[in-house]
Amino acid sequence: MGRSNLDTAKHLIKRRKFDLAINILESYEDIYEGDFEYYLALGVAYLYADVPGKASQNFRSAREIKIKNTQLLLGQAVIFLRHGETDRALEYYLEVLDIDPRNSIARSAMEFIRLYGDYTTICKWVDSGDIKKFYPPLGMNPDIIRNCVLAGLLTGIVCSVLMVYEPWKKFNKPLTEFDSKFSLSTEEIKNPLQINISEKDFTVKLEKNQVASVFNSAKKYFGEGRDNAAQVELNKILNSNAASSIKQKSLEMTELFKEPSFSSLKDNYSYLEVKENPLLYQNCYVIWDGTAVNEYQKSDGSWGCMLLVNYIPAEEKRSSIGTVKVVFEKAPAPPVDMEKPVRFLAKIKIENGELYLFGCGIYQQLKGRTLGES
Known part of the structure; x- marks a missing residue:
């Protein structure tokens, strides 16, 4: 079943196409003579089209058919309000509240009249269009709903395309x-x-x-x-x-890996971790603390010692968790103070099944018997 001309006009009113709605309704006046919905719709369309005289005329025709209708009462009330006839407007708003006690438009209009009901303020509201907040409500504009749906669909399509395109783009980008x-x-x-x-x-x-x-x-x-x-x-x-x-x-x-510094090393591994599976950590860099003992220097200029890992008496670390050989290609300068705890930055090496450290850096405090922070 097709949509009637009255329904078409009502739909146009919801879309805020008031002039088109008026043209349709006026064209079928003889068909809808004596129809409440027809006069109400035409009155609302004229009201929003800023033709209050025509609106009032159609509201009166509608009232002759039906009295108790909030849309009609709101329309008639705001006509009186526009003219500064606040007492008459209040009568109609009270009728609205009799039908719908929670009607927010009637309550807001009555509050407006109570606070700003002088004729000058009303004229300013009519001129600015603020008075329209008291007009019979039209509901959500279908065009807005449609646009939101279309925007949502478009967004979904774009996102879908990006989800497909971006991996494709990543997959197909030139290899470094x-x-x-x-x-x-x-x-x-x-x-x-x-x-x-x-x-x-x-x-x-x-x-x-x-x-x-x-x-x-x-x-x-x-x-x-x-x-x-x-x-x-x-x-x-x-x-x-x-x-x-x-x-x-x-x-x-x-071969691309670089030697780190004390501050740049990431993923430091403990002595106990390395000792459990030395091959897994071969050629990794570590920072281990402890006390150096049994130093030696060879004729080729290399220097070495044994490190008592984690043995730092001044820090209440009085037992070593293990011992490991440390080798430097050249003797450190300044030399290691064997009386103080030491922190080595070194590379893990395995030779003949034996774990040792190939030294890269040394840290010791100038004063005191603790290491503190490097």
């Missing part, structure tokens, strides 16, 4: 030199493990689906500036049953 060099080939991903390898030849057993994950984790950590964490992941591969070509790429990636 690093990505190009350190990406596993299709063959390496398909066959990441060595075949015919004895279990005695590796200490870390990786499953087929683990190799690429470990390798990519190393790349991720390297990109974040966490060389130590990347080194640990690559050590898993270097000491595993991974394919030789993947091990070669892992070894080449380690």
